[in-house]
Amino acid sequence: ILFSHHKKTITIPPGPPHIPIISSILWLRKTFSELEAVVKTLHAKYGPIITLRIGTERTIFIADHSLAHQALIQHGSLFSDRPKARAALKILSSNQHNISSASYGVTWRTLRRNLASEMLHPSSVKSFSRTRKWVVHTLLTRLKSDSSQSNNPIKVIHHFQYAMFYLLVFMCFGERLDNGKVRDIERVLRQMLLRFGRFNILNFWPKVTMILLHKRWEELFRYRKEQEDVMVPIIRARKQKRAKEGVGLNDGVVVSYVDTLLDLQLPEEKRELSEEEMVTLCNEFMNAGTDTTSTALQWIMANLVKYPHMQEKVVEEIREIVGEREEREVKEEDLHKLSYLKAVILEGLRRHPPAHIVSHAVTEDVVFNDYLVPKNGTVNFMVAMIGLDPKVWEDPMAFKPERFLNDEEFDITGNKEIKMMPFGAGRRICPAYNLALLHLEYFVANLVWNFKWRVPEGGDVDLSEILEFSGVMKNALQIHISPRI
Numbered sequence: 001i002l003f004s005h006h007k008k009t010i011t012i013p014p015g016p017p018h019i020p021i022i023s024s025i026l027w028l029r030k031t032f033s034e035l036e037a038v039v040k041t042l043h044a045k046y047g048p049i050i051t052l053r054i055g056t057e058r059t060i061f062i063a064d065h066s067l068a069h070q071a072l073i074q075h076g077s078l079f080s081d082r083p084k085a086r087a088a089l090k091i092l093s094s095n096q097h098n099i100s101s102a103s104y105g106v107t108w109r110t111l112r113r114n115l116a117s118e119m120l121h122p123s124s125v126k127s128f129s130r131t132r133k134w135v136v137h138t139l140l141t142r143l144k145s146d147s148s149q150s151n152n153p154i155k156v157i158h159h160f161q162y163a164m165f166y167l168l169v170f171m172c173f174g175e176r177l178d179n180g181k182v183r184d185i186e187r188v189l190r191q192m193l194l195r196f197g198r199f200n201i202l203n204f205w206p207k208v209t210m211i212l213l214h215k216r217w218e219e220l221f222r223y224r225k226e227q228e229d230v231m232v233p234i235i236r237a238r239k240q241k242r243a244k245e246g247v248g249l250n251d252g253v254v255v256s257y258v259d260t261l262l263d264l265q266l267p268e269e270k271r272e273l274s275e276e277e278m279v280t281l282c283n284e285f286m287n288a289g290t291d292t293t294s295t296a297l298q299w300i301m302a303n304l305v306k307y308p309h310m311q312e313k314v315v316e317e318i319r320e321i322v323g324e325r326e327e328r329e330v331k332e333e334d335l336h337k338l339s340y341l342k343a344v345i346l347e348g349l350r351r352h353p354p355a356h357i358v359s360h361a362v363t364e365d366v367v368f369n370d371y372l373v374p375k376n377g378t379v380n381f382m383v384a385m386i387g388l389d390p391k392v393w394e395d396p397m398a399f400k401p402e403r404f405l406n407d408e409e410f411d412i413t414g415n416k417e418i419k420m421m422p423f424g425a426g427r428r429i430c431p432a433y434n435l436a437l438l439h440l441e442y443f444v445a446n447l448v449w450n451f452k453w454r455v456p457e458g459g460d461v462d463l464s465e466i467l468e469f470s471g472v473m474k475n476a477l478q479i480h481i482s483p484r485i
């Protein structure tokens with residue numbers, strides 16, 4: 001790679017010809033799935049780094065594992081910015097005051113460090129182990145009750161989503177909120193997520209859409225206001241409780257994400273966070289870990305149902321390590337001994353990564369691989385394509401946990417080499433990848449240790465995928481369970 005400008009003219013990476021307006025409208029109408037399919041074809045034609053023009057913006061797509069490593073790890077300081085937020089995202093991110101959308105700078109570092117050191121440090125993660133135990137127990141009870149109530153197969157995704165969501169709500173607000181409140185938060189977050197695609201158009205030509213699509217803008221403001229109406233009272237209540245009981249809170253009371261936000265100072269702006277910014281950050285915390293983890297959990301369980309010998313192998317390994325205990329529970333302390341389980345989780349994330357594409361930006365015009373990567377553009381890394389690259393993975397479409405068994409120390413961060421990047425890579429890597437892996441291992445272990453999972457009579461598991469907000473199962477997993485004892 002060349003990082004100094006030289007005399008010959010340097011062009012942006014190749015791509016299809018651009019017809020202003022018409023091409024942009026065509027691209028904007030495409031779904032994520034269609035876009036990914038088109039990018040795949042363009043990579044076959046133009047090579048591993050290509051450009052597409054969408055609106056006035058040039059978007060670069062990188063689909064090669066070693067180019068991803070060069071950009072995100074070797075030149076991480078240049079490729080760790082995010083694209084400038086456009087109109088609708090500006091509102092949803094309180095003008096880029098959350099971790100995932102903040103520009104690469106002091107505010108981002110402060111927010112990310114707060115999450116990493118206050119919530120994701122092993123000792124904080126441990127402080128929530130009782131909550132995880134309780135949530136898994138509730139999930140098992142609900143599945144059992146569903147299965148005993150009728151002979152119909154159980155659709156599990158909503159149970160998974162609710163369990164993950166509940167866990168993150170607890171970590172976010174530090175207490176067991178009543179079911180009504182949890183449902184309220186879920187409703188206001190989900191209604192925004194579901195409409196997100198509809199709001200995308202508002203990002204382009206905001207001056208025009210303010211007039212032509214003013215109803216849609218009103219809808220966006222209304223949904224945002226509803227989020228604040230639900231969450232601000234919870235934040236205020238927590239603040240009051242802290243004022244009454246002292247900053248450290250009582251012994252035995254966990255420190256929640258909101259507590260850390262109430263104490264945070266933004267050094268650049270020399271001020272505390274506003275309530276609206278706290279809503280945005282809580283929003284990010286709950287959203288970032290709910291659908292990603294429950295989608296991954298559904299894919300992994302789907303494979304364990306489709307391939308019963310793998311399910312039995314997980315159970316056998318647990319039996320060897322845990323033995324038959326009175327309480328049928330795989331404890332968190334047991335997980336590090338379960339290497340086949342770990343391999344199943346990694347293979348699930350390789351074969352079906354929840355995030356198919358991650359978007360970065362460069363902090364300045366950069367010459368990369370003899371091409372110009374312009375500042376103010378977007379650089380998309382094709383996560384799903386990288387994990388399925390036949391140059392890196394033998395028989396890439398097959399689900400084979402064994403590939404990770406000889407490689408016990410497989411490096412999910414990609415620091416040395418990127419072979420897959422379900423959590424991204426480099427300075428913007430998902431800060432919660434350890435927590436996410438813990439959730440997946442703990443849930444999968446307890447789900448298969450307690451129940452035998454199987455397809456309904458005459459049915460099958462359909463592993464087709466569609467790309468919505470994340471890569472989800474086209475036909476949700478439906479199963480029968482029977483207790484293992």
Ligand code: HEM
Pocket residue numbers: 099100101112284285288289290292293296353354355358359360421422423424425426427428429430431432433435436
């Ligand atoms: C299986 C579960 C998860 C997956 C697959 C996942 C995946 C990702 C990916 C691909 C990125 C973008 C990385 C990049 O730009 O290079 C990301 C960023 C992020 N994730 Fe996760 N994630 C998961 C769970 C979580 C959880 C549980 C949390 C929080 C509790 C979380 C919080 C974040 C945040 C705050 C960022 C933004 C980081 C930044 O821009 O600096 N994620 N995640």
